[in-house]
Amino acid sequence: xxxxxxxxxxxxxxxxxxxxxxxxxxxxxxxxxxxxxxxxxxxxxxxxxxxxxxxxxxxxxxxxxxxxxxxxxxxxxxxxxxxxxxxxxxxxxxxxxxxxxxxxxxxxxxxxxxxxxxxxxxxxxxxxxxxxxxxxxxxxxxxxxxxxxxxxxxxxxxxxxxxxxxxxxxxxxxxxxxxxxxxxxxxxxxxxxxxxxxxxxxxxxxxxxxxxxxxxxxxxxxxxxxxxxxxxxxxxxxxxxxxxxxxxxxxxxxxxxxxxxxxxxxxxxxxxxxxxxxxxxxxxxxxxxxxxxxxxxxxxxxxxxxxxxxxxxxxxxxxxxxxxxxxxxxxxxxxxxxxxxxxxxxxxxxxxxxxxxxxxxxxxxxxxxxxxxxxxxxxxxxxxxxxxxxxxxxxxxxxxxxxxxxxxxxxxxxxxxxxxxx
Amino acid sequence: xxxxxxxxxxxxxxxxxxxxxxxxxxxxxxxxxxxxxxxxxxxxxxxxxxxxxxxxxxxxxxxxxxxxxxxxxxxxxxxxxxxxxxxxxxxxxxxxxxxxxxxxxxxxxxxxxxxxxxxxxxxxxxxxxxxxxxxxxxxxxxxxxxxxxxxxxxxxxxxxxxxxxxxxxxxxxxxxxxxxxxxxxxxxxxxxxxxxxxxxxxxxxxxxxxxxxxxxxxxxxxxxxxxxxxxxxxxxxxxxxxxxxxxxxxxxxxxxxxxxxxxxxxxxxxxxxxxxxxxxxxxxxxxxxxxxxxxxxxxxxxxxxxxxxxxxxxxxxxxxxxxxxxxxxxxxxxxxxxxxxxxxxxxxxxxxxxxxxxxxxxxxxxxxxxxxxxxxxxxxxxxxxxxxxxxxxxxxxxxxxxxxxxxxxxxxxxxxxxxxxx
Numbered sequence: 001x002x003x004x005x006x007x008x009x010x011x012x013x014x015x016x017x018x019x020x021x022x023x024x025x026x027x028x029x030x031x032x033x034x035x036x037x038x039x040x041x042x043x044x045x046x047x048x049x050x051x052x053x054x055x056x057x058x059x060x061x062x063x064x065x066x067x068x069x070x071x072x073x074x075x076x077x078x079x080x081x082x083x084x085x086x087x088x089x090x091x092x093x094x095x096x097x098x099x100x101x102x103x104x105x106x107x108x109x110x111x112x113x114x115x116x117x118x119x120x121x122x123x124x125x126x127x128x129x130x131x132x133x134x135x136x137x138x139x140x141x142x143x144x145x146x147x148x149x150x151x152x153x154x155x156x157x158x159x160x161x162x163x164x165x166x167x168x169x170x171x172x173x174x175x176x177x178x179x180x181x182x183x184x185x186x187x188x189x190x191x192x193x194x195x196x197x198x199x200x201x202x203x204x205x206x207x208x209x210x211x212x213x214x215x216x217x218x219x220x221x222x223x224x225x226x227x228x229x230x231x232x233x234x235x236x237x238x239x240x241x242x243x244x245x246x247x248x249x250x251x252x253x254x255x256x257x258x259x260x261x262x263x264x265x266x267x268x269x270x271x272x273x274x275x276x277x278x279x280x281x282x283x284x285x286x287x288x289x290x291x292x293x294x295x296x297x298x299x300x301x302x303x304x305x306x307x308x309x310x311x312x313x314x315x316x317x318x319x320x321x322x323x324x325x326x327x328x329x330x331x332x333x334x335x336x337x338x339x340x341x342x343x344x345x346x347x348x349x350x351x352x353x354x355x356x357x358x359x360x361x362x363x364x365x366x367x368x369x370x371x372x373x374x375x376x377x378x379x380x381x382x383x384x385x386x387x388x389x390x391x392x393x394x395x396x397x398x399x400x401x402x403x404x405x406x407x408x409x410x411x412x413x414x415x416x417x418x419x420x421x422x
Numbered sequence: 423x424x425x426x427x428x429x430x431x432x433x434x435x436x437x438x439x440x441x442x443x444x445x446x447x448x449x450x451x452x453x454x455x456x457x458x459x460x461x462x463x464x465x466x467x468x469x470x471x472x473x474x475x476x477x478x479x480x481x482x483x484x485x486x487x488x489x490x491x492x493x494x495x496x497x498x499x500x501x502x503x504x505x506x507x508x509x510x511x512x513x514x515x516x517x518x519x520x521x522x523x524x525x526x527x528x529x530x531x532x533x534x535x536x537x538x539x540x541x542x543x544x545x546x547x548x549x550x551x552x553x554x555x556x557x558x559x560x561x562x563x564x565x566x567x568x569x570x571x572x573x574x575x576x577x578x579x580x581x582x583x584x585x586x587x588x589x590x591x592x593x594x595x596x597x598x599x600x601x602x603x604x605x606x607x608x609x610x611x612x613x614x615x616x617x618x619x620x621x622x623x624x625x626x627x628x629x630x631x632x633x634x635x636x637x638x639x640x641x642x643x644x645x646x647x648x649x650x651x652x653x654x655x656x657x658x659x660x661x662x663x664x665x666x667x668x669x670x671x672x673x674x675x676x677x678x679x680x681x682x683x684x685x686x687x688x689x690x691x692x693x694x695x696x697x698x699x700x701x702x703x704x705x706x707x708x709x710x711x712x713x714x715x716x717x718x719x720x721x722x723x724x725x726x727x728x729x730x731x732x733x734x735x736x737x738x739x740x741x742x743x744x745x746x747x748x749x750x751x752x753x754x755x756x757x758x759x760x761x762x763x764x765x766x767x768x769x770x771x772x773x774x775x776x777x778x779x780x781x782x783x784x785x786x787x788x789x790x791x792x793x794x795x796x797x798x799x800x801x802x803x804x805x806x807x808x809x810x811x812x813x814x815x816x817x818x819x820x821x822x823x824x825x826x827x828x829x830x831x832x833x834x835x836x837x838x839x840x841x842x843x844x
Contacts, residue, residue: 032494039495066514072454075521084532085517088510092488095507099497110506115581159537 018183019141020050023057023151023173027190028247029093030060037247039100041188042146046106051141053180055151055173056097058089079124083153083163087112090150090169098148108146111136113161116147118154118172120162127162128230129154129171132179141180149176170231178238185240187227188247193254194219194226196420197273201411206422208271209252212259215271218363218397222274232256259365269366270373270418273411276359277404279309280332281389282339283324286349289316296346297323300338306331310359310401312390320349324390326401329355357389358407361399362414373418374398380417386410440605441563442472445479445573445595449612450669451515452482459669461522463610464568468528473563475602477573477595478519480511501546505575505585509534512572512591520570530568533558535583538569540576540594542584549584551576551593551656554601563602571598592653600660607662609649610669615676616641616648618842619695623833628844631674633693634681640785640819641696654678681787691788692795692840695833698781699826701731702754703811704761705746708771711738718768719745722760728753732781732823734812742771746812748823751777779811780829783821784836795840796820802839808832 022045024038045052066085070077077085091112098110117133140147151169155161164171170187177185194216197205213236220229226244235242235256245253287293294313301308312324327335332355343351360381367373374391377398381388386409390401402410415421444467446460467474488507492499499507513534520532539555562569573591577583586593592609599607616638619627635658642651648666657664657678667675709715716735723730734746749757754777765773782803789795796813799820803810808831812823824832837843 032491035495069454069514070518070521073457073518073522073525075518075525077517077521077525079524081517081521081524081532084534085514085521088513088517091510092491092507095499095503095510096492096495096497099492099499099503099507100495102501102503103495103497103499110503112506 017049017051019053019177019180020045021053021055021173021177021180021182021185023055023169023185023187024093024247025169025187025189026057026060026062028188029057029097034247035059035093035096035100038097038188039104041247042097042101043104043106046146050183052146053137053141053176053182054094054097054146054148055169055176056090056093056148057151057169058086059093062089062092080160083124083127084161086163087150087153087161090152094148094150101146101148106146107144108148109140110148110150112150113153113172114155114159116149116176118149118175120154120156120164122156122158122160122162124160124162126165127154127156129164129175129234132175134179137176137180168228168230170228171234174231174235174238174240174242177240178234182240185235185242187242187244189226189244190246190248191226191244192246192249192251193244194256194272196271197411197415198275201275201408202273202415204412204415204421206420208254210255210257210262211271212262212365213256214259214396215363215365216256218361218394219272219274222276222359222361222363222397222399227256269364269368269370270362270420271364271366272362273414273418273420274361274363275407275411276361277407278329279326279357279359279401279404280329280335280353280355281324281326281357281401282332282336282351282353283322284339284343284348284351285322286320287323287343288347289319289321293321293346294323297339297342298325300342301327301335304334304338306335306338310390310392310399326357326359326390354403356404357401358404359399360402360407360410360414361397362418363397365396367398368395376417377414380413381410384409384413439471439473441475441599441602442467443475443477443595443599443602443604443607445477445591445607445609446515446669447591447609447611448479448482448484450610451479451519456669457481457515457518457522460519460610461526463669464519464523465526465528468568472605474568475559475563475598475604476516476519476568476570477591477598478512478515478570479573479591480508481515484511484514502582505546505549506583508585509572509575509583512574516570516572523568523570528568529566530570531562532570533572535572535575535594536577536581538571538598540571540597542576542578542586544578544580544582544584546582546584548587549576549578550652551586551597554597556601559598559602590650590652592650593656596653596657596660596662596664599662600656604662607657607664608675609664609666611648611666612668612670613648613666614668614671614673615666616678616694618693619833619837620697623697623830624695624837626834626837626843628842630676630693632677632679632684634684634787635678636681636818637693637785637787638678640783640816641694649678691786691790691792692784692842693786693788694784695836695840695842696783696785697829697833698783699829700751701748701779701781701823701826702751702757702775702777703746703748703779703823704754704758704773704775705744706761706765706770706773707744708742709745709765710769711741711743715743715768716745719761719764720747722764723749723757726756726760728757728760732812732814732821748779748781748812776825778826779823780826781821782824782829782832782836783819784840785819787818789820790817798839799836802835803832806831806835
């Protein structure tokens with residue numbers, strides 16, 4: 001470092017203003033009007049004394065339009081071609097944002113992921129950021145320019161453009177915040193923040209002020225798609241505070257931070273009710289119980305690349321056992337066919353299935369220290385007349401499997417019972 | 423070179439098939455249907471035993487749409503932002519072409535100008551190619567892949583994306599052909615080739631089979647915009663044969679080559695009649711003649727960045743002279759105002775002007791050795807009843823200034839008189 005610094009004295013400059021990474025999603029850059037709104041937010045952050053660094057997504061439906069073009073050519077586009085094609089969407093956003101800022105006298109510089117030093121592995125279409133060679137970014141910030149970085153993309157060491165997978169502009173933002181030791185990372189989107197339940201299902205849902213990385217990850221795993229899961233992992237590992245907020249209003253958003261940084265809260269220790277209707281259940285009935293039974297059932301599914309979720313196995317009666325599990329609905333038919341084959345091989349009595357089930361979960365780090373959350377959940381569902389068809393838990397989550405028809409009713413009852421209503 | 427080769431033995435590989443650079447313009451890639459037609463032409467060239475190397479323009483009106491987006495942001499976009507924005511159009515074309523070729527089992531690789539090694543100076547928006555670092559291209563060709571290179575763009579040595587100016591994908595193609603020592607360079611466009619006159623003006627115009635670089639440059643300077651002038655200069659300097667042909671049919675096109683390679687032709691030595699209606703004329707009348715007069719008139723125009731074309735100064739009578747010149751119509755008002763100011767300063771009697779004039783020219787290398795072309799032209803126009811308001815000549819061109827109203831009539835008469843009619 002010292003040797004290099006001799007030739008680059010600018011790296012000794014003391015950075016006086018904290019870096020704020022601002023990420024604008026597709027809906028926040030959908031048209032010229034939205035782009036101008038984003039410019040206003042960047043201006044405001046600069047006026048507040050931050051050095052803004054921007055991560056930009058492609059405008060609105062650009063990415064879909066590009067994929068559709070390829071489809072019209074009967075080109076099953078993948079690999080480097082697909083990455084290069086899709087990477088252009090974010091570059092357009094960056095150039096426009098930079099031009100608009102420069103035109104307003106706010107010096108900015110548009111950078112592709114590659115130019116910003118985002119180095120990834122070679123997994124085209126789902127590349128992982130290995131590191132950010134942030135020297136260029138640091139010198140732009142030191143020179144008083146606002147770097148506008150194309151999200152969702154980088155380049156392999158061989159210099160080929162890669163993409164991080166859809167929605168991964170969040171990951172770009174967090175990686176930039178980590179590399180630049182940012183004050184925090186602000187994710188602008190089309191919702192106000194993260195809610196204690198899906199407001200479409202639970203009208204009394206309210207915005208959560210603070211939530212931990214672990215809680216968000218549990219919610220993401222359950223299908224609540226506010227933040228890209230990998231970006232939360234990276235943020236958690238590097239303790240980068242994130243604020244998720246709307247670019248359509250100036251309401252405060254939701255802060256995602258380390259559990260030990262979150263204000264001590266009163267209440268039940270339950271942060272949110274999470275629903276997931278994308279579930280199908282398969283049960284193998286009357287299997288002769290013997291060692292290796294679970295392996296026989298699940299190995300064929302793993303070979304078919306089917307993810308299995310909630311697994312319930314009852315205790316053996318007279319040498320016979322039942323094994324029940326859930327899969328995503330898109331995998332239902334394939335999983336059912338594979339399981340029927342297995343059932344014959346292992347001498348099971350029958351296979352029953354239901355493609356219309358749902359998962360209802362309580363999530364909250366406070367649950368660890370709050371006894372009786374699980375019992376309270378089972379009681380509440382029983383009072384509401386909802387039958388529980390399976391249960392799984394983690395340290396900060398309890399999940400019940402129920403019939404899909406009862407999902408809204410159950411979510412509302414739990415939201416009220418655990419004191420989450422607004 | 424030897425030292426480098428020791429570490430890159432692939433550069434010793436003997437290339438067995440000749441390289442053919444194929445350039446597809448915007449209309450030839452306007453939609454998926456046209457892109458598939460281009461794929462067919464590339465397939466055909468490969469089947470004919472060529473190693474194709476492609477230079478691709480942006481699809482149809484993409485570039486205009488991008489500029490329009492910037493305009494909606496009130497961003498007077500220029501410099502690096504503009505170049506990065508516009509460069510995405512060609513990258514999209516390249517990725518689509520490459521994907522479609524790969525999907526059809528024809529290995530291809532899409533390359534930005536930067537990835538293809540096109541190094542330019544730093545003049546954003548009108549950069550000049552300094553050289554092509556063709557190692558990557560050569561290794562792709564040697565490996566049997568078809569490089570699809572984004573036209574119109576490169577990168578400065580500092581690594582910033584630059585563009586060559588509009589229409590300059592032709593220049594990219596010629597630079598690639600030069601660097602790869604290509605057999606020739608084929609420019610696909612929406613016209614069949616280069617014509618002996620504008621067919622809209624002269625119905626008897628016919629396609630020219632062969633034409634020299636010098637002739638095309640004279641025609642381009644006169645406003646006949648078939649090929650980008652700089653690309654012809656580069657091709658001429660490196661003796662790269664060019665074929666201009668249509669991607670909409672399989673008609674043979676026009677070959678552009680060195681004069682000494684062109685078949686000896688019979689006829690008048692006149693290759694084409696070229697019209698240009700984008701002309702306005704300004705005359706300073708009754709100027710006291712003295713040394714430095716021309717400088718006084720033209721220096722203010724040069725300062726205003728106005729190009730002056732046909733200049734006519736008559737011989738002084740009684741110490742007074744007239745100076746007449748033409749400008750492009752878009753510069754007319756500015757030029758007139760500047761000249762009126764000058765006229766007062768230098769004591770001229772008056773300034774007259776006419777924004778509705780036109781240039782009519784004969785072009786042909788054979789004219790050098792064919793006496794009487796100019797005289798024949800003046801005679802033909804006189805017989806047609808057209809007044810000549812100014813004359814300029816080069817070795818291979820005679821240009822007459824006439825009233826715009828007479829342009830079509832004059833062009834047809836000259837086309838017939840010089841034996842060019844189909």
